Amino acid sequence: MAVLLWLAGMYLRIPVLVAPPLAPFIGEELALSQALTGALTTLPILMLAIGSMPGSLAIARIGPRNTLALAMVVMVIGSAGRGLVPDTLTLMLASSVMGLGVAMMQPALPALLPRWLEPHHLALGTAIYMNGMLMGEFIGAGITLPVLMPLLDNSWRATLLAWSLPALLVAAALYLPRRDLEKPAGPGAWLPDWRNPLTLRIGLLLGLSGSMFFGLNAYMGNLLEQQGQFDKLADALFWYNIAQVFASLIMLKMARSWVGRRSVIIVTASLSIAGTLGAITLTGWWSIASATLMSLTAGVLLILLVALPPLVARKGETGRLSAGTFLVGYTLAFSVPMLGGLIADATGDARHAILTIIAYSALVLPLAFTLDLKRKKDQLES
Incomplete structure (x- = not known):
């Protein structure tokens, strides 16, 4: 379970932070303005805020594990889709879909922890997936250009696909652990409780x-x-x-x-x-x-x-x-x-x-x- 938490955490950031090193190549091929090139990174960050509510709704309806798996599939569709887009409009749409998937993953991971871990292990579980997330920041930004892209004939499209598609394996592996310490109580409230x-x-x-x-x-x-x-x-x-x-x-x-x-x-x-x-x-x-x-x-x-x-x-x-x-x-x-x-x-x-x-x-x-x-x-x- 620790490995799955770490891998899921890694995909909270890799899809977002592979954009800056690839931005010059994407911008050159698709003739992006400086503002649109910057939006490859800033738009997903904005979606991290907007997409948190769909994630909360999904957790209330289908549970945190199903939400996390669904969110990873949505993230892959958007992230890999960026490598297949023909123009600027579809690129921005794919980036938005990717950001939505990552945003839904965010509340699903902490909601999953009480299902998989004893109460005294919750802090460590958070540290594990956050370590994966912060390692994802460094890995995505640090090895994309010097390591991965040269292996893929310097294609930014193939690089996006290579980073994205393995997340489908992680999504499927989420169903391997059978442990569930907290049984679902049925659909409940999902909007933020501003009284708290x-x-x-x-x-x-x-x-x-x-x-x-x-x-x-x-x-x-x-x-x-x-x-x-x-x-x-x-x-x-x-x-x-x-x-x-x-x-x-x-x-x-x-x-x-x-x-x-x-x-x-x-x-x-x-x-x-x-x-x-x-x-x-x-x-x-x-x-x-x-x-x-x-x-x-x-x-x-x-x-x-x-x-x-x-x-x-x-x-x-x-x-x-x-x-x-x-x-x-x-x-x-x-x-x-x-x-x-x-x-x-x-x-x-x-x-x-x-x-x-x-x-x-x-x-x-x-x-x-x-x-x-x-x-x-x-x-x-x-």
Whole structure:
């Protein structure tokens, strides 16, 4: 089961993050504008927010395992379909379908954990699939161009197919484990429970983690160019992205000790803000080191927050709570950096994009002090 969780987690990110290295080749063949080339990455991120509700509905109707398998098939149809498209319109449609599938996978994985794992293993289960997800970020972005594409005659279409189709095997393998510790109680509520304060609070804090990571990643080139060190971009992005892998490895070791502890969430969120601030106030390698620190702590924070719904939700509520937090979190992870970019365009200063993200993060940081992370009674008894 650990292997299946890891592989499913890997496919939360590989389909999204193979787009940036392949974007120049896709853009050249299909004559994409810069905005449409960027949309190959940003559109799926937006779909991560929009698609969380269909995922929650599916969990309530057909259960988390069936939802996860269905979502992976939808993801494969969209992701592989990108390699078969004849024009820009179908490319964007396929990217949207792929993003929808990934978005439905997100709440299905935490909802599946109580079915497969004992309560005291929930934190470790989250760390395992999140390790797969963050490894997927590095694998998709790191080996597509130097390793996989040359093996496939430098075809971006064949590369997309090669990354996508193996997920069908993972979807089928999800039915191998017969263990089901929590029997389904029938269709229930699936819309986010906005009366539950954790829905909004965890979602806003997810927005803190996501907007800082995606935002600084997006504006790293502009920031380094403004600082006169654009030649360090490749090294900066390498360390920035591999820091997320180290974050997931740390959490594999520390999940049982750290997950569910409000103090750890406060510390990692504060360090993430400090690292982002250092990235725009320091220069040279100190700036890059500060950005890398932010990526590391934001990765740990992400896992800490994603692990909360299966830990604190009542029976049958995990998917609903997860979907609500992902809806809020990824909407902000898309919109806050976008707002920062608009402000930076207006002022001509790339630092203003990052300052916008820091301002949002500082505003929501106090929410971390108000999190009620007590395990629900019926969760402990399951």
